[in-house]
Amino acid sequence: MDHANNNKKIEAVINSFNGAERATPAPYLLTRINARLAKEKKYNFWSRISAVISKPLVAGSGIAVFIAVNFWIVATLTNTTSKTVTTQLPTGAKYEFAINVSSIYDIENQEP
């Protein structure tokens, strides 16, 4: 009895869309669409670019790449500087203590 009653209810529910009319949107839809189109036209190339850049994923990746490049540059410079120091030290000492290098005094007081 209960089962038959349920089946009756189920059929009534399944057929409840019968005779339904189309729902209509609120008035002045065209005005709102035109306003939206006008707003979208304002978006030029750069505003689209900035919209893409400001996305968290893009911004996060950009910052990560920026930090990685900075680390790489600092690491490269550190290696180069230390090599320069080791190769220049003996050269610098040689010139600092050389006594046979002609100075400005020798150039100015040359004998005829």
Add this chain to the structure above:
Amino acid sequence: MDHEDIILKLKNGDETVFSRVVELWQDMVYNTALGILQNEEDAEDVTQEVFVEVFESIADFRGDAKLSTWLYKITIRKSLDQERKKQRQKRGGLLSRIFDRNEADDPVSFDHPGITLDNKENAAILFKAIKRLPEKQRLAFMLHKLESLSTEEIAAVMETSVTAVDSLQARAKANLRNILQDYYEGHFK
């Protein structure tokens, strides 16, 4: 004005024809979106988006299908996108709901404005049950029941065969019967 004339003028950016297109198909687009989303605000938003896309991408329309079929496809795609976006937001808000028990867990029942008064209560139950159907079955059922589309038209919109649509509709009805059986036996509120 025939179909090809409308498309040609739309492609030339004729705003008068565009307003005629909106006037002609706004109810169809809105009703389809409303059936999928079960929310008037979201359906209105999707309707606007659909016509904006029509205006902006009419050049891509090849004319091998009817304009109404193209409109249905855009509406369904945008409605499903909107639905997924809402589901993601809901999942994101799960943590806040755990700590805020006052918020109602059950969604509010949907009242479609086009349903006859004596069917309102049953239709609200049916809308709730429809949400539990797989996507394709739900679309096939809704397009037939709310938009009164023929099997051939549904097949064109869903880009599938007529037999596949028949099968989807039969499975949708069978699944709905099971869901409603559970509902009346008190397993699903």
